Amino acid sequence: MVEPILQAEGLTVRFGGVVALDDVSFAVAPGSIHAVIGPNGAGKSTCFNAMTGLYPLAAGTVRMSGERLDRVPRHRIVRRGVARTFQNLVLPDALTVADVLRLGRHHRTRAGLLATALALPAARRERRTDDDVVRSVAEILGLEGHLDDPVGVLPYGLRKKTEIARALCAEPEVLLLDEPVAGMNDAESRALGERIRECREQFGLTVLLVEHDMELVMSLSDHVTVLQSGRVIADDRPERIQQDPVVIAAYLGADPAEVRDGREEVVSRG
Amino acid sequence: MDSLLNALASGLSLGALYAVMALGFVVIYRATGVLNFAHGAFLLVGVYVASVVSESHGYLVGVVAGLLTGALVAVVAETVFLRNSRTHDHVTLTILTLGLNLLVVTEVSRRIGTETLPLRDPIGNDVVEIGAITMPTVRLIALVVAVLAITVFLLLFRFTSWGLAMRVSNQDGEVAALMGVRLSVVSWTSWAIGGALAVLSGLFLASFPTPGVTPALADTAFRAFPAAVIGGLGSVGGALVGGVMLGMVEAFAATYEGSLGGWAHNLSGISAWVLLLVVLLLRPQGLFSAKQVQRV
C-alpha cells in the first residue's frame, strides 16, 4: 500500500468516565476520498475533533505525512495542510461570503495590524492574490453570485457550501468534511458530491468525510471506516462494507461481537 | 493579636455579606447567562425603599418592602427588558443591564440628593464584645442572617425542582425542558432571588458603622463581581468562598494598611480587585469552575 497521508493510530478519547473513542486506527491514502460512517453516537465527530486537536487524546497518535499532528497547537494544524468544516456551521453572519472565504486564507497570509491599517502595498498585494483564489473557489461551488451577500441571509444549502469553500480556500492537502450534505435534499447532495469529486481532481486533494447519507458515501468514497460505540468495526472498500454483516447488524442495532463470529463463518465458508 | 482577631471577625461578617451578594449574582448568571450590571441598582432601590417605608411603618416593614422591591425590579428587568430583546447575545444583553443600572441609579440618586438617609434599625450603633473581639452588633446579626440565607438557598438549590432546574439549565436547556421545567419560570424566579439577595446584603452594608443610605451604596454591589468571578462565574460554592475571601482580604487590608507605609493608603478599597487580577492571571476560569471544553 502507498504511504498514508493521514494516519490515526490507537486514538482514545475519554470524557470523564465515558470512553468516546477506543483505540481507533485507520489510514487515509493520498488522493482518496475516505468516509467515516457509523450509527448516531458512534464517535465520528469526536474522531474528527480529536484529529484536529480540539479534544485531548488519552492515548494514540495522529500523523500527517509521517509527522506527528497531535502535538501541534490547534491553530497550527491548518498550516500542516489539514483544513476542516464543522457539523454545525461556524460562520459569522455579518460577514460577506467573500470575507468568509478570505478567512480560509488566513494562515497563508501575513498582513498584520499596521500593514492593514495603513493599507501598505504588501497588504494590498496579498489581498489581490486572496481574491483570485476566493473567486475561483467560489466559481467551483457556485457561490460567485453571492460573494457580496452577508452570509447570514443565505439559505442553508449555500451557507453549507460557503463553509466548504472556506476550507478549500486554505488550499489544504487533506480536507475534513463533517457531514457536508446534512440537511440537503437528494438532488443537492448528489450535486455537491460531484463538486467534491471535482475538487479532488482539480486540487489533488485527499478528502476525509463523516456522513450519514449512505448513498453518497457509497458512490463517492474509495474507502470506508465504520465506527460503532467508539470502535472501528470495519475498514474496507465501500462495496465490501455494504455486504459486511457486522456493519449491517450495527446499523440494525445488534451487538458487533455476536455478529463477528458470524462473519468469520462467512469468510471461512466463502 | 487583638487586631488580628478583630480583622478575622470583621472580615468574616463582611465576607458573608459579599457572599450573599455574589450568590444572587451567580444565580442570575446561571439562569440567563447574563452578567448582571444592574445588581447595584437592585440593591440601591431596595435599600432606598426600605429607608423611606421604615420612616412611616417601622424598620421591619421597611425591610420587607425593600426586599420585595429589589425582587420586583429584578423581575421587571428580566421579563420586560431582557426577555423581549431581539438579540440573544450575552455580551449585548450584559451591556443592556449596564444601561438599566445607570437609569435606576441616576433616578434614585436624584431622589436621595446629597443627604444620607437613615435606615432606623433598632440596634443602632451598639457594639458587642466577645473576648478580645469588638464588633458592631449589626455586623454580628448580619453574619447570622447571611449564614441563614445561604443555608436556605442551598437547601432550595439542592432539594427543590427549581434548584434542580437551576443546576441543569445552566448546562442544557433541552434537558431541563424535558424534565418539565419551565425555563421562563426558572429565569424570573432566579432574578427575583438575585434582586432580593442584593437588597439583603445592602441593608446590612448601609447599617452601622456605615452612616446610612447614599448613592455610593450602589458601587458596593461591584464587590459581587470579583467575588463571583474569583470563585468561577456560575459556581455557587465559588461565590461563597470568593465572597468570604474578599471580605477577609478587605478587612485585613483595612486593619494593616496604616502600618504598611504610604503606598498602602486606602489599599482596602481596591484589595478585592488586586486579588481578582492575581487569581485570574493564574487561573483564567476562576478557582472552582471546571475546565470547559467547547463543543462545536
Added chain:
Amino acid sequence: MSRSRVLVGALLVVLLIAPYYLDGFWLQLGALAMAAGVAAIGLTLLVGVAGQISLAHAVFVGIGAYGYIVLASDSSDLAWGLGWPPALAALGGIGLAALGGLVLSPLSGRVNGLYLAVVTIGLVFIWQHVLQEVGGISGGYVGRSVPELDVLGVNLGDTEPWVVAQVPFGAAEKLWWLGLLVLVVAYVTARNVVRGRPGIALAMVKESEIGASALGIDVRRGRAAAFFLAALYAGAAGVLVALTTQFVTPQGFGFQLSTDYLVMIIIGGLGSVRGAVAGAVFVTALPRVLGQYADRLPFLSQVGEGGIDANVMSVFIYCALLIVVIMFARGGLDRALGLLAGPRRRPAPDRAPEPVLAEVA
C-alpha cells in the same frame, strides 16, 4: 461617484470650514465629540468586532491624557513633569496608553468575554486609586492644568492666534481641526482593519474560538491585539480630551466615562466604525446641549435643585436609547446612516448563538 462618497465629501468640507462660523461653546463641543469618536472607534474594534467587553477604556484615555500632561509639563512642587516638547509628549501619551494596553493585553487573550468585563472594572478602580494616591501624576486635589500643544514651532493654543482675513483663530478652532485630523486618521485606519485580514479574523474569533483556531487564527493573540489597538486609539483620544478641556481631574476618567463609551458604540451600532463616531457625537453633545439651553427648556431644572436637570435628563435619554437599540433596533445609528447613504442590502438576521459549551469533567 456614489451617493455616500458625495455625502462624506460634503460633510468633510462643512467640518473644515465650520470653525469660521461657530462660537466657543460649539467648537469645544465639537472637539470633545471628535475625541470621543476616536476613543469609541477603538472600543468598537474590541467589543464590537472581537467580542470582548472592556470597561477599562477610560483608563487608557486617562493614561493618554495624564501621559501627555506629565511629559509636557514642567515639574512643580505639587506634580511631576518632564518638560518634553509638547508634540513629542503627545506622541508619548499615546505611546504610554498603547504600552499599558500591551502590558495588560494578555488578560484579554486569556480571559474571555464576560470575565474580561469584570477584570476591566477592576482596572478602573485600581487606576482611580493610583490617581488619587499619587499626587505627582494627578496634582492631588488641585487637579492639573494642561500645557498647550506646539507642533514644530506652530502653536496650537491661545498664545499665538492665527489671523486669517482679520478673523483670529485661537485654541478652540485649532483643536477642532486637530481633532478632525486625528478622527479621520482613526476612521480610515479602523475601517481598513475591520475589512482587512485582522478584522475578519476577529469576527471569526467572536463567532467561535474553535472555528477560528481551525482556520489557523491564534485566538489569544488576536484578542490581545484588539485590546492593544483599543488602548492605542484611547490614548490618542486622551491627549485630545486633555488639550480640549485644558484642565483634568481623576474623576473625569472613571467608570462613568467607560460606560459612556460603551453606550456610544451600542447606540451607534456595535462593530461599526461609522456608528461609533455617530454614537460618540450624540452622547457627547446631548448633556452639553441640554445644559446650554436648560433655562429655555421648561421641563428642565437647574443643576443642584434636585429636579431633573440637564445631566439627569441626558442620562435618561441615552439610557432609553441604548435600551431601545438593544431591544428592537439592531444596527443603531449605523443603519440609520446607511439608509441615508442609499439603499443597502438586508442586514444579517438575528439568531441565537449555538450552544457551544459542554461541561467536561
